[in-house]
Amino acid sequence: MNDAYQYDLKAHDTDTPIDWVCLLAVLGVKYGGDFKNYKSSDLSAIADKILNKESTLEELTADMKYYDYYNEAYHAVLGGFVGEYRLGDSKEIQYGLKAFSPIAKGFPYTDYDDFGTSRSFGYRRQHLGHDMMGQIGTPVIAVESGYVECLGWNRYGGWRIGIRSFDKKRYYYYAHLRQNFPYNKSLKEGSTVTAGDVIGYMGHTGYSDKENVNNIDIIHLHFGLQLIFDESQKDGNGEIWINCYELARFLSQNRCETAKDESTKEWHRVQEMTDPAVEQYKAQ
Numbered sequence: 001m002n003d004a005y006q007y008d009l010k011a012h013d014t015d016t017p018i019d020w021v022c023l024l025a026v027l028g029v030k031y032g033g034d035f036k037n038y039k040s041s042d043l044s045a046i047a048d049k050i051l052n053k054e055s056t057l058e059e060l061t062a063d064m065k066y067y068d069y070y071n072e073a074y075h076a077v078l079g080g081f082v083g084e085y086r087l088g089d090s091k092e093i094q095y096g097l098k099a100f101s102p103i104a105k106g107f108p109y110t111d112y113d114d115f116g117t118s119r120s121f122g123y124r125r126q127h128l129g130h131d132m133m134g135q136i137g138t139p140v141i142a143v144e145s146g147y148v149e150c151l152g153w154n155r156y157g158g159w160r161i162g163i164r165s166f167d168k169k170r171y172y173y174y175a176h177l178r179q180n181f182p183y184n185k186s187l188k189e190g191s192t193v194t195a196g197d198v199i200g201y202m203g204h205t206g207y208s209d210k211e212n213v214n215n216i217d218i219i220h221l222h223f224g225l226q227l228i229f230d231e232s233q234k235d236g237n238g239e240i241w242i243n244c245y246e247l248a249r250f251l252s253q254n255r256c257e258t259a260k261d262e263s264t265k266e267w268h269r270v271q272e273m274t275d276p277a278v279e280q281y282k283a284q
Contacts, residue, residue, distance in 0.1 A: 001020075001024065001078075001246065001247075001250045002250060002253070003040055003043050004020040004021075004023040004024050004027075004043060004047075005020045005082065005097065005250075007020060007023060007043070007047040007051075008020035008023075008082060009095075009096060010051075011047075011050070011051060012095050014051070016050055016051055016053060018047060018050055018051070018057070019057075020078075020082060021071070021074050021075050021078050021079065022057055022071060023043060023046060023047060024070075024074050024078075025061075025067060025070040025071035025073075025074050025075075026046055026057075026060065026061060026064070026067065026070075027042060027043060027046075028066075028070035028073075028074060029061075029064045029065075029066050029067050029070055030042060033070070046060060076169045076170070076227050076229065077170070077225070077227065077242060077247075079165075079167065079169065079170075080099065080144045080145070080165050080166075080167065080170065080277065081097060081098070081099040081144065082095075082096065082097055082098065082099075083095065083098055083276070083277070084098075084276055085098045085273050085274060085275050085276070086273070086274040087271055087272070087273055087274075088271055088272055097251075097253070097254050098145075098195055098273070098275060099143050099144050099195055099251060099254065100141050100142070100143055100195055100196045100251060100254050100255065100256045101141065101143070101248065101251040101252050101254060101255045101256075102132065102140055102141050102143050102174065102221060102223045102248070102251070103132055103134065103138060103139075103140070103141065103202075103221065103255065104138065104139035104140075104141055104198065104255060104256055104257070104258045104267070105255035105256055105257045105258065106255075106257070106258075107134060107135065107138040107139065108134060108135070109132045109133060109134035109138070109221075110132075110133045110134075111130065111131065111132045111133065111245070111248060112245070113243070113245040114127055114130065114131055114245075115127065115128070115129070115130060115243035115244070115245060116128075116243075121156065121207045128224060128239075128241035129173065129175070129222045129223060129224035129225075129241065129244065130222075130223045130224070130243070130244035130245055130247075130248055131218075131220045131221070131222055131223075132220055132221045132223060132248065133218055133219065133220040134202050134219060134220065134221065135202065135219065136178060136201075136202065136203060136204075136219055137178055137181075137201045137202065137203075138201065138202035138221075139198045139200075139201060139202075139258045139267040140161075140174050140177065140198070140199055140200040140201060140202055140221055141196060141197070141198060141199065141255075141256050141258075142163060142172075142193045142194065142195055142196065142197045142198075142199050143172055143195065143223075143251065144163075144165055144170065144172065144195050145165075145166065145192075145193060145194050145195045145275045145277050145278050145281075146163045146164050146165045146166055146170075146172070146192075146193060147163065147164055147166070147190060147191065147192050147193070147281070148161060148162070148163055148187055148188065148189050148190060148191045148192075148193065149162045149163065149164040149171065149189070150162040150189060151183065151187060151188065151189050153211045153212070154175070154206070155206070155207070155208060155209050156175075156206060156207065157173070157175030157176060157206050157222060158175060158176045158177065158182075158203070158204075158205025158206025158207070158208070158213075158214075158215075158216065159175075159176070159177040159178070159179075159182035159183070159200070159203070159205045159206075159212070160173065160174060160175035160176070160177060160206075160222075161173075161174045161177070161183060161187070161199055161200055162174075163193060163199070166277050166278075166280070166281045168228060169227060169228055169229070170225060170226070170227065170228070171225070171226040171227075171228055171234070172223075172224070172225055173222070173223070173224035173225070173226065174199065174200060174221060174222070174223060174224075175206065175221070175222035175224070176202075176203055176204055176205055176206050176216050176220060176221065176222050177200045177201060177202065177203050177205060177221075178200070178201040178202060178203030178205070179203055179204075179205050179212055179213075179214050180212065181201060181265070182200050182201060182203065182205070183199065183200045183201075184197070184198055184199050184200060184266060185264070185266060187199060187200075192278060192281065192282060194272075194273060194274075194275050194278050195273065195275060196256040196269050196273050197269060198256075198258055198266070198267045198268055198269060201267075202219060202220065202221050203219065204216035204217070204218065204219045204220065223244055223248065224241060224244070225241065225242050225244050225247070226239060226240060226241050226242075227240040227241075227242060228240070256269050256270075257269070257270040257271065258270060
């Protein structure tokens with residue numbers, strides 16, 4: 001992902017811009033979706049042809065039977081991650097990664113690829129998320145801008161927040177938040193958040209029908225990402241959850257710096273970001 005992203009940045013201000021997700025879709029076709037076979041030379045061969053005007057993306061993908069499939073799927077996952085934004089009070093428009101790690105800068109955490117491992121509380125099932133182990137109270141960050149679709153208690157996830165992307169294709173699920181003080185106090189269902197905002201605090205609540213109970217043994221954030229191509233998938237039998245391990249590694253390069261307000265005990269981002277996607281949503 002990072003290699004493709006760097007090509008996007010390199011080409012952005014040229015007359016041969018390159019969409020990093022389209023590059024990944026081309027590789028998806030080549031590898032059959034299995035990036036264990038990834039070689040940087042394969043990516044550079046594609047990107048350099050476009051940058052050197054030897055070919056266009058349309059020409060390169062014209063005979064690729066499954067390109068449209070991978071392009072749609074990868075844009076569904078990554079479509080809101082890179083784009084224009086402004087920092088602080090500046091009117092200067094910047095371009096680049098505007099999605100953030102779900103763990104604030106300076107707070108330690110450990111993780112590993114645990115997607116699909118077994119869970120047994122309630123019923124035997126697969127773990128459809130990514131656990132990031134850390135400390136009680138670690139600020140949890142909104143990965144992408146969106147609106148709060150759910151906020152409250154769930155017997156599995158404990159205190160949890162669900163945030164939907166503005167294009168409604170991505171549903172971010174942040175669970176096992178801190179006992180007694182799980183969320184940013186200003187949040188409620190329907191609230192708009194900007195990528196990088198502090199939305200809650202790490203804890204180990206959940207696995208209980210009774211609210212505000214710490215029944216999870218290990219302090220961690222459960223970070224989940226559901227893709228929604230049709231609203232019937234949201235809470236039905238066709239749910240699509242993705243493995244966020246590599247995604248979390250990619251986003252670790254962009255961790256939001258936070259500071260604590262001692263008067264309220266809340267943490268807030270140090271540098272504000274203006275995301276055009278938020279402005280467009282509010283203007284509707």
